[in-house]
Amino acid sequence: xxxxxxxxxxxxxxxxxxxxxxxxxxxxxxxxxxxxxxxxxxxxxxxxxxxxxxxxxxxxxxxxxxxxxxxxxxxxxxxxxxxxxxxxxxxxxxxxxxxxxxxxxxxxxxxxxxxxxxxxxxxxxxxxxxxxxxxxxxxxxxxxxxxxxxxxxxxxxxxxxxxxxxxxxxxxxxxxxxxxxxxxxxxxxxxxxxxxxxxxxxxxxxxxxxxxxxxxxxxxxxxxxxxxxxxxxxxxxxxxxxxxxxxxxxxxxxxxxxxxxxxxxxxxxxxxxxx
Amino acid sequence: xxxxxxxxxxxxxxxxxxxxxxxxxxxxxxxxxxxxxxxxxxxxxxxxxxxxxxxxxxxxxxxxxxxxxxxxxxxxxxxxxxxxxxxxxxxxxxxxxxxxxxxxxxxxxxxxxxxxxxxxxxxxxxxxxxxxxxxxxxxxxxxxxxxxxxxxxxxxxxxxxxxxxxxxxxxxxxxxxxxxxxxxxxxxxxxxxxxxxxxxxxxxxxxxxxxxxxxxxxxxxxxxxxxxxxxxxxxxxxxxxxxxxxxxxxxxxxxxxxxxxxxxxxxxxxxxxxxxxxxxxxxxxxxxxxxxxxxxxxxx
Numbered sequence: 001x002x003x004x005x006x007x008x009x010x011x012x013x014x015x016x017x018x019x020x021x022x023x024x025x026x027x028x029x030x031x032x033x034x035x036x037x038x039x040x041x042x043x044x045x046x047x048x049x050x051x052x053x054x055x056x057x058x059x060x061x062x063x064x065x066x067x068x069x070x071x072x073x074x075x076x077x078x079x080x081x082x083x084x085x086x087x088x089x090x091x092x093x094x095x096x097x098x099x100x101x102x103x104x105x106x107x108x109x110x111x112x113x114x115x116x117x118x119x120x121x122x123x124x125x126x127x128x129x130x131x132x133x134x135x136x137x138x139x140x141x142x143x144x145x146x147x148x149x150x151x152x153x154x155x156x157x158x159x160x161x162x163x164x165x166x167x168x169x170x171x172x173x174x175x176x177x178x179x180x181x182x183x184x185x186x187x188x189x190x191x192x193x194x195x196x197x198x199x200x201x202x203x204x205x206x207x208x209x210x211x212x213x214x215x216x217x218x219x220x221x222x223x224x225x226x227x228x229x230x231x232x233x234x235x236x237x238x239x240x241x242x243x244x245x246x247x248x249x250x251x252x253x254x255x256x257x258x259x260x261x262x263x264x265x266x267x268x269x270x271x272x273x274x275x
Numbered sequence: 276x277x278x279x280x281x282x283x284x285x286x287x288x289x290x291x292x293x294x295x296x297x298x299x300x301x302x303x304x305x306x307x308x309x310x311x312x313x314x315x316x317x318x319x320x321x322x323x324x325x326x327x328x329x330x331x332x333x334x335x336x337x338x339x340x341x342x343x344x345x346x347x348x349x350x351x352x353x354x355x356x357x358x359x360x361x362x363x364x365x366x367x368x369x370x371x372x373x374x375x376x377x378x379x380x381x382x383x384x385x386x387x388x389x390x391x392x393x394x395x396x397x398x399x400x401x402x403x404x405x406x407x408x409x410x411x412x413x414x415x416x417x418x419x420x421x422x423x424x425x426x427x428x429x430x431x432x433x434x435x436x437x438x439x440x441x442x443x444x445x446x447x448x449x450x451x452x453x454x455x456x457x458x459x460x461x462x463x464x465x466x467x468x469x470x471x472x473x474x475x476x477x478x479x480x481x482x483x484x485x486x487x488x489x490x491x492x493x494x495x496x497x498x499x500x501x502x503x504x505x506x507x508x509x510x511x512x513x514x515x516x517x518x519x520x521x522x523x524x525x526x527x528x529x530x531x532x533x534x535x536x537x538x539x540x541x542x543x544x545x546x547x548x549x550x551x552x553x554x555x556x557x558x559x560x561x562x563x564x565x566x567x568x569x570x571x572x573x574x575x
Contacts, residue, residue: 031370037322078552082369094535094540197374239380239385241381
């Protein structure tokens with residue numbers, strides 16, 4: 001399990017967990033869960049297009065995830081964001097269906113793009129994940145305070161000169177960047193599970209934003225490590241373990257906050273810590 | 276001239292007849308249910324239920340029962356679970372949906388893995404996303420239409436209370452409307468209608484038909500009844516045109532084996548929405564970001 005063959009898997013899994021924990025905290029706080037599902041999944045269509053043109057799938061993934069983020073932000077200006085997300089998402093997947101119907105050998109690869117191929121990762125695949133992960137985590141750290149303020153109290157943020165639409169766009173672009181590189185290794189579906197379950201669990205455990213984000217990263221790390229070990233032993237897909245463990249953490253967090261008898265109010269505490 | 280628009284044999288083809296009939300029923304049901312989905316801000320739940328239902332389909336395939344029941348059981352079960360862990364509260368809604376979706380997708384990975392291990396089905400994950408309208412068998416059609424009509428009837432019976440609870444839950448509660456029960460009943464109807472359409476047209480197209488026509492209609496229509504009618508008309512038109520174009524595209528380049536129906540329908544629906552969106556002097560966004568506080572323009 002800890003042989004050199006598995007080394008890249010552990011490195012990639014750890015990097016992905018850190019990205020997912022940080023980005024997921026804000027996705028859950030902002031209620032951008034649908035965008036977190038739509039961007040990595042829609043980007044899958046870009047990989048199909050790139051394969052068709054004989055390009056590196058990364059190019060297609062990056063292009064489509066950025067296009068998705070821009071599309072959601074543009075449509076959200078005059079419509080509800082869930083409707084904007086839904087329409088951008090189905091359009092991306094519709095184009096993906098067209099690309100797949102044109103190509104002949106793609107259907108088999110679709111499984112690995114959706115569910116990941118985390119065992120036997122090459123060093124060349126790990127490098128972009130680690131680099132892009134570091135860049136996107138750094139970007140979120142730079143934006144941390146304004147992003148937190150505009151997520152928790154959009155009106156106050158606007159009054160203080162933080163434009164909410166620009167913040168939304170910046171966040172979506174960082175999420176697009178972070179997810180596009182991880183899709184070929186961990187899969188679009190797993191990336192989503194890893195962003196939502198741990199972050200939602202962390203929010204149930206504490207209302208303090210800094211602590212919640214740290215907890216979110218820690219829970220994501222534990223989820224990935226346990227999932228890699230379990231998947232290695234049982235040969236069952238990694239995505240199954242990540243999805244189920246993430247949901248279990250969420251339920252445990254819910255039970256904890258229910259037993260404590262306090263409703264979570266990250267929003268109010270985030271506001272107080274910023275005043 | 277006409278034979279260039281409509282490929283010869285379009286109206287004589289059996290699969291096309293079934294696709295048109297079933298497509299129409301699904302388009303109408305999705306459009307009417309979708310008006311409430313968009314008003315209530317539950318697009319994510321609508322899409323997730325379609326994804327989750329397809330997980331049920333692969334599970335049923337694995338244990339060898341009719342996939343139809345797998346779809347329905349997972350769709351309804353997920354709706355009940357989302358309701359339990361907090362979809363009724365606006366803030367926690369998308370998170371509750373996301374957690375259930377994440378767990379279901381994990382199960383989908385497992386089912387597909389076990390399925391391909393025992394039966395060597397290639398491209399199973401692809402069918403999950405995109406479905407296939409031209410592979411319907413006549414025997415499943417009556418069951419499908421009946422279930423769609425039940426979902427449609429539930430929503431129509433609940434229409435008035437649903438509108439009230441969507442726009443002003445407090446007012447509805449003050450009038451003695453059981454807000455949570457109505458929300459749960461609606462979510463069940465949504466689950467049934469979405470899992471049915473996911474069986475046939477896949478999760479992508481099911482979401483497109485649920486959200487697109489309703490969002491467009493809410494921009495242009497005055498009042499909820501008109502919105503439902505316009506949405507149904509847009510949905511049916513997009514479905515028929517999409518099937519026609521897919522049939523026509525059989526000899527189109529580059530592959531020479533037909534473009535997918537889902538691509539055409541999605542493009543038509545999104546195009547229609549963008550036209551209503553860009554229309555000069557068009558109505559502003561019909562539903563404000565927080566409908567609890569303000570009344571929707573289109574529905575008051």
